[in-house]
């Protein structure tokens with residue numbers, strides 16, 4: 001068996017085309033959404049992702065505002081930049097690119113974001129709305145994963161999903177999203193304290209690997225026909241991506257997301273979608 005490809009590039013291109021028409025409609029109502037990014041330091045991966053977000057904005061007609069601070073920026077300087085974005089009327093939504101440099105209190109910075117401008121759905125108020133199942137911007141990678149599964153025709157309702165990794169940008173919110181009534185999956189969240197990872201993965205219909213450990217998911221762990229999504233991004237010395245899913249898994253799985261070209265482009269598309277939806281709500285067009 002060879003797995004069907006969950007092509008995030010193709011799926012995100014269709015989403016972006018739809019968003020471009022919605023941005024044009026907003027323009028007819030005198031509304032121009034603007035996405036801000038705050039990047040601190042020189043992490044090579046973060047530089048690539050932020051540049052991609054600005055390219056995406058240009059493609060769909062969203063204005064973009066880029067704020068870069070050096071790796072030496074203090075907590076106070078970062079909070080000041082957050083306050084400036086909170087106050088900037090041209091910036092209708094923004095993100096603080098993660099991770100922040102060592103020594104910075106990440107939660108304090110995210111907590112300072114105006115929840116109404118939180119394009120990432122990671123501000124504590126919005127994560128709280130997600131727990132309460134109330135409308136709010138959703139975290140981009142989990143939302144992108146759900147959309148990619150739907151796009152590929154993978155049955156989510158009733159599925160046994162194993163998520164590997166309990167990080168705040170992927171694993172934890174993904175568990176909340178997939179267990180909503182509208183998705184209705186059963187989710188097991190695995191992490192470094194999981195006793196027998198292989199046994200958990202072996203009974204999964206859908207595996208989401210977001211551990212950041214190269215090739216942690218091997219072919220012998222995967223149930224034949226399962227959907228396997230690779231969210232892991234480790235980089236070698238040349239900056240080349242090594243995913244969490246090992247060689248040979250594609251021969252066993254029913255669906256597989258490439259990495260790059262799978263969940264990453266969906267993450268970026270969902271960020272644009274959050275920005276457009278917020279602008280539509282504000283304009284009374286939602």
Ligand SMILES: Nc1nc2c(c(=O)[nH]1)N[C@@H](CN(C=O)c1ccc(C(=O)N[C@@H](CCC(=O)O)C(=O)O)cc1)CN2
Nearest residue numbers: 048049095096097098120140169260261262264265267
């Ligand atoms: N504030 C946030 N920080 C981070 C998030 C997030 O959702 N919000 N998630 C990740 C990184 N991320 C988004 O910022 C992200 C990851 C990957 C991609 C992407 O398009 N990847 C490409 C490959 C690009 C490359 O060559 O490296 C792909 O998969 O095809 C976009 C965004 C951590 N931080």
